[in-house]
Amino acid sequence: MRLDYLSIFPAYFDVLDISLVGKAAINGLVEIHAHDLRDWTHDRHRTVDDTPCGGGAGMVMKPDPWGEAFDEIIGTESDPSVHVIFPAPSGTPFTQSAAAELSSAQRIVFCCGRYEGIDHRVIDYARSMWTVHEVSLGDYVLNGGEVAALAITEAVVRLVPGFMGNPESLAEESFSAGQDGLLEYPLFTRPVSWRGLDVPEVLMSGHHGRIASWRRDESVRLTRERRPDLTDSDSSGIH
Numbered sequence: 171m172r173l174d175y176l177s178i179f180p181a182y183f184d185v186l187d188i189s190l191v192g193k194a195a196i197n198g199l200v201e202i203h204a205h206d207l208r209d210w211t212h213d214r215h216r217t218v219d220d221t222p223c224g225g226g227a228g229m230v231m232k233p234d235p236w237g238e239a240f241d242e243i244i245g246t247e248s249d250p251s252v253h254v255i256f257p258a259p260s261g262t263p264f265t266q267s268a269a270a271e272l273s274s275a276q277r278i279v280f281c282c283g284r285y286e287g288i289d290h291r292v293i294d295y296a297r298s299m300w301t302v303h304e305v306s307l308g309d310y311v312l313n314g315g316e317v318a319a320l321a322i323t324e325a326v327v328r329l330v331p332g333f334m335g336n337p338e339s340l341a342e343e344s345f346s347a348g349q350d351g352l353l354e355y356p357l358f359t360r361p362v363s364w365r366g367l368d369v370p371e372v373l374m375s376g377h378h379g380r381i382a383s384w385r386r387d388e389s390v391r392l393t394r395e396r397r398p399d400l401t402d403s404d405s406s407g408i409h
């Protein structure tokens with residue numbers, strides 16, 4: 171899998187060389203390329219923004235640098251196997267299932283906007299050429315697309331076959347997290363007693379049936395408490 175990042179702050183992606191994604195890069199599972207959008211400007215000030223047509227607050231990212239960057243990084247041929255991701259406040263909420271779908275992609279290009287956003291013709295042009303995803307991390311405001319690109323990268327790459335050392339943990343995680351759409355149960359490890367707080371006895375009982383039952387009850391309790399929206403979904407198993 172090749173991952174490209176287009177941004178006016180390409181240093182945001184240096185962190186990928188440190189994290190687990192860096193190990194995947196070393197193992198050849200993923201290739202990471204970060205690009206400075208200003209490399210495709212031609213004026214002295216390396217301008218990437220301009221005032222919004224129709225008026226309004228803030229600045230909009232000009233289409234020209236994006237188009238020239240696309241030509242050089244992706245090419246001028248249409249190819250639906252190339253996935254181009256535009257993080258945006260107006261995007262579709264990014265989900266685990268979207269991460270799973272993207273984990274089989276061979277090429278993902280992240281377009282990280284700043285200011286008020288990117289001239290919409292850039293997205294329209296990309297849609298005419300590749301498979302475009304306009305996505306949002308959630309209902310809160312970030313200053314640009316870079317943090318979202320990093321979060322999406324981690325969610326996707328950890329699902330790439332061969333990435334996680336222990337695939338069982340993924341299976342368990344996807345199973346329990348996805349199990350009936352419930353939230354994960356609380357986790358404990360040694361020491362059994364810590365600052366007057368003890369691991370729940372059932373987890374030390376060695377009785378697998380009771381442990382499974384306790385974990386499900388905890389998942390149901392937490393889901394009802396924190397995510398009542400999940401309790402009505404058909405997959406939740408709780409109503």
Ligand SMILES: CC(C)N1CCN(Cc2ccc(Cn3ccc4ccc(-c5n[nH]c(N)c5C#N)cc43)cc2)CC1
Binds near residue numbers: 261308315
């Ligand atoms: C009326 C007028 C004054 N309003 C002004 C604020 N507008 C919303 C607005 C707010 C911030 C930004 C900054 N920004 C630039 C590119 C970019 C990409 C992603 C995100 C982003 N934010 N939150 C997420 N979950 C995101 C994701 N994924 C934010 C981005 C861009 C746009 C709405 C219009």
